[in-house]
Amino acid sequence: MSRAVLSLGSNLGDRHGFLLLAVRGLGEPLTAVSSVYETAPWGVEDQPYFLNAVCVVDDPARDHWAWLRAAQALEAAAGRVREQRWGPRTLDVDLVTVDGVASAEPELLLPHPGTPDRASVLIPWLEIEPGAVLPGHGRVDALLRARPAADRDGVLPRADLSLRD
Numbered sequence: 001m002s003r004a005v006l007s008l009g010s011n012l013g014d015r016h017g018f019l020l021l022a023v024r025g026l027g028e029p030l031t032a033v034s035s036v037y038e039t040a041p042w043g044v045e046d047q048p049y050f051l052n053a054v055c056v057v058d059d060p061a062r063d064h065w066a067w068l069r070a071a072q073a074l075e076a077a078a079g080r081v082r083e084q085r086w087g088p089r090t091l092d093v094d095l096v097t098v099d100g101v102a103s104a105e106p107e108l109l110l111p112h113p114g115t116p117d118r119a120s121v122l123i124p125w126l127e128i129e130p131g132a133v134l135p136g137h138g139r140v141d142a143l144l145r146a147r148p149a150a151d152r153d154g155v156l157p158r159a160d161l162s163l164r165d
């Protein structure tokens with residue numbers, strides 16, 4: 001069994017359409033998919049707001065490298081051009097954690113090192129897995145409580161948008 005927690009983000013063009021492309025392109029029936037959240041940009045603050053979501057996918061045939069290839073193929077399908085670090089993008093698909101694997105390879109850092117600092121990942125993940133644990137970092141609800149209130153307040157559900165069938 002291989003279980004991946006993936007974070008999805010978009011802040012250019014048809015943001016909801018790109019998240020749908022990702023969810024549909026992941027192939028296996030998704031084990032869980034969060035609501036869509038409108039989130040204030042972190043890292044580079046002078047850019048459009050993001051739509052973010054998190055999904056959990058079980059696929060016994062994929063290891064963490066296969067998940068990375070799948071994520072990058074989806075980004076390419078969304079016409080993503082790599083320009084600025086933390087800059088605007090049509091689609092970002094990050095591997096948050098895969099089966100508790102620890103990897104220090106620059107091409108695939110696991111768990112994703114940005115996760116503990118990103119309310120835009122922690123909030124959607126907790127919605128679908130309230131007891132979630134980030135390997136090596138502890139409970140996700142505790143990580144979220146450690147964020148400044150301003151970070152949490154920048155992540156708002158968009159009840160008018162859905163990634164579920």
Ligand SMILES: Nc1ncnc2c1ncn2[C@@H]1O[C@H](COP(=O)(O)OP(=O)(O)OP(=O)(O)O)[C@@H](O)[C@H]1O
Pocket residue numbers: 071082084085086087092093094095096106107108109110111112113114
């Ligand atoms: N857990 C991971 N998930 C996705 N990509 C990863 C991961 N760890 C390392 N990478 C590598 O990161 C590289 C750059 O990714 P990307 O352009 O999405 O970075 P970014 O979104 O600007 O920043 P961040 O990775 O902090 O979100 C990719 O080529 C990929 O090989």
Ligand SMILES: Nc1nc2c(c(=O)[nH]1)N=C(CO)CN2
Pocket residue numbers: 008009010039040041042043044050052085086087092120
């Ligand atoms: N709110 C938010 N901000 C970001 C995001 C993102 O997904 N959500 N992704 C970035 C590039 O990795 C940079 N900044």
